[in-house]
Amino acid sequence: MDLPTAWNLDDKSSNLSVDESRLRVNYEGLGESDEDIGAIRANHPIPPQCKLFYFEIDITYEGKNKGIGIGFCEKAVELNGMPGWYDSSWGYHGDDGKLFCCSGIGNPYGPLYSTGDTIGCCLNFTNNTVFYTKNGITLGIAFRNLKGSLYPCFGSCSQGGSIEVNFGNRKFKFAVMIWVMNY
Template structure:
């Protein structure tokens, strides 16, 4: 997703991540059971807790934030402006669904690659073809930044 506008950048928390069904609409993902998220306002990652773990920098307008999941290793990771931010969590297997949330007004653009002109910013996904299966065994392992 690309962040286009945040009404109140000091108090608006945008999150991106994964959750299982059903995820309560009144609770920010990552704080709820079976959900993982990376939060914009403090750069922390959350998995079923209210405290969070220091992860990476806060986000700002025009940042492109992505969430990825490798089902073979149960590895969840995030990217910022195409840069791999390192593993966020490993060993957590569920049937995941992408989820974005916020506690205030914001404008974002989401890239599900439904437009052929859209390109992913993350270099490992740039040439990803949605009409073909992903070859997870050919995936490269990354070093943490």
């Protein structure tokens, strides 16, 4: 069973660059219009048999307009839009705190996020729900009725923006194991 461990260098927009660790992403576009959006998928889908999958993204620098989206999507989703804007794509956006579920229309969810924040995403395949965390604190259920072969994804349209993903290669800010034991 292969788990997501890094970003997929062959499955990203040309507006993004990835460092040699395949964990840090930099936005290289102008960030002036929707055509400048760039997204990237992880190297493997999340196996549903793992029951619970959690990852975190550290916002190293929010960039010029804070246009950042963190979420998950299926393999067929285009990578020229933000997470959540297309069918089979879901995301939580930092510039407006909204959730996007297979549509360009967002719904209020949580706080804005920016430079220095860590946003976590937990996919629970036991009850088919998703919740996000901000700096180690849960923000509540974001999505229900999970299905499909899902990849962690990140999108940006923020000039100069930079993030780093943690797929479990270091300690999480959110106490996942404590949450699991109390769940």
